[in-house]
Amino acid sequence: MKPEVKKALIAKFTALADDELVLSHRDAEWTGHGPILEEDIALANIAQDELGHATVWLGLRKELDGSDPDQLAFFRDSTKFRNAELLELPRGDWAFTMLRQYLFDVYEAAWLSAAKASSYQPLADAAAKILREERFHLQHTQAWVERLGLGTEESNRRMQAALNMQWGYTQQLFVPLQDEEILVRENIVPDLSAVKTKWLEHTTRHLRDSRLELPLNIGYQPGSRETHTEHLWSLLAEMQSVARWDAEAKVW
Amino acid sequence: MVSLSPKGSRAEVREIWEALSRVPDPEIPVVNVVEMGILREVRIDGDKAILTMTPTFSGCPALHAIRESLETVVRALGFEAQVQIVLSPPWSTDWITAEAREKLLRYGIAPPNPALAEAGLIQLELSPTRCPRCGSFDTSVKNTFGPTLCKSIHVCNNCLEPFESFKAV
Known part of the structure; x- marks a missing residue:
């Protein structure tokens, strides 16, 4: 593999893993606080799946540069994380959490469907594996968007407020990394603009069917994944606290 | 040994x-x-x-x-x-042997339905899940997610018992 391709691919795996890891943590914050027991369990499952996917992506990175996934997850500073800002925003209310998960699930399903054809076999294999699990997420969150959008005045208002806030942030999912173009040229990763077309097709239809309006003013759209909101720092402080306190985890 | x-x-x-x-x-x-x-x-x-x-x-x-x-x-x-x-080929519930399916059933877990070919972004299970206790097909999904990643939670409308089922993947 050419050095510039390898470098770009390491960066891509890091971004993919960080998206999953950070979202997983935000979802996991609901454990024990879900609106009903079934939903508590469902979201904990989704969080666990996303954590598993982060492990897969960091495992692929490890094959390229020998890095240790645990070290990257639990001992890396916030300035080195490459997740999209959408995923680090505080969990908000149930509508906020479900909408974010839905918008991300559609993006992930569309990206993975295309990535199954990657010319880099380990990535194609991982995409096929992860996609099977993602379908359950999308089925679940899609139903929640509909339920809250078409539910009561209150649930619709909350869902609409979440959409107004998140719509601009979601656009960052389709901003390529600095050298991602090299990977696209080699057919290693899908072209994000094609993924976005698919994403828009699905989300705009479903949101409208759920009586939600796409915001006219798209709002803040983050660009580079090298900067973050102030929320990432505190998220990591909590997520990494145990590992940093006792790296060997030998004391109970 | x-x-x-x-x-x-x-x-x-x-x-x-x-x-x-x-x-x-x-x-x-x-x-x-x-x-x-x-x-x-x-x-x-x-x-x-x-x-x-x-x-x-x-x-x-x-x-x-x-x-x-x-x-x-x-x-x-x-x-x-x-x-x-290894991740490829991705694990499928179709690989679970007939004997293991029988064991799952006796243990109270509905064995998985045949995995469907991938169609679109989401997949809905078409065939009804059979209650492992009374055998009725009159069952409803209570939660696609269960106590472990690989299972969902159902309830039998006939014997009224809740039960777990293996997700078909």
Whole structure:
């Protein structure tokens, strides 16, 4: 593999893993606080799946540069994380959490469907594996968007407020990394603009069917994944606290 | 336990498979890792037994426990253990043997329906899940997500019992 391709691919795996890891943590914050027991369990499952996917992506990175996934997850500073800002925003209310998960699930399903054809076999294999699990997420969150959008005045208002806030942030999912173009040229990763077309097709239809309006003013759209909101720092402080306190985890 | 067959022979590989078929799935101990389709391959290279396994779900926390159990068993047979984890082909519930399905059913878990070909971004299960207690097809899904990643929660409208079912993937 050419050095510039390898470098770009390491960066891509890091971004993919960080998206999953950070979202997983935000979802996991609901454990024990879900609106009903079934939903508590469902979201904990989704969080666990996303954590598993982060492990897969960091495992692929490890094959390229020998890095240790645990070290990257639990001992890396916030300035080195490459997740999209959408995923680090505080969990908000149930509508906020479900909408974010839905918008991300559609993006992930569309990206993975295309990535199954990657010319880099380990990535194609991982995409096929992860996609099977993602379908359950999308089925679940899609139903929640509909339920809250078409539910009561209150649930619709909350869902609409979440959409107004998140719509601009979601656009960052389709901003390529600095050298991602090299990977696209080699057919290693899908072209994000094609993924976005698919994403828009699905989300705009479903949101409208759920009586939600796409915001006219798209709002803040983050660009580079090298900067973050102030929320990432505190998220990591909590997520990494145990590992940093006792790296060997030998004391109970 | 010490292997009796000549080193590297086909009989020896078979002995390893047999020994590993006594390793239970840590989350569903009535079935073993061989009949669940988790263990994919056994090879012998000199003193080393090379095992290939695949996770059911990529976030499955049992993966490490299974890996350790496999290593312990082959070491007890006098081999050095090397366990490789592969993602491809992705694990499918279609790989669960008929015998294991029967065991799941007796344990109170509805075995998975045949996995559907991938269609679109989401997949809905079309065939109804059968109640493992009374056998009725009149059941409803209560939660696509259950106590473990691989199961969903249902309720039987006939005997009114809740039950778990293996997700078809």
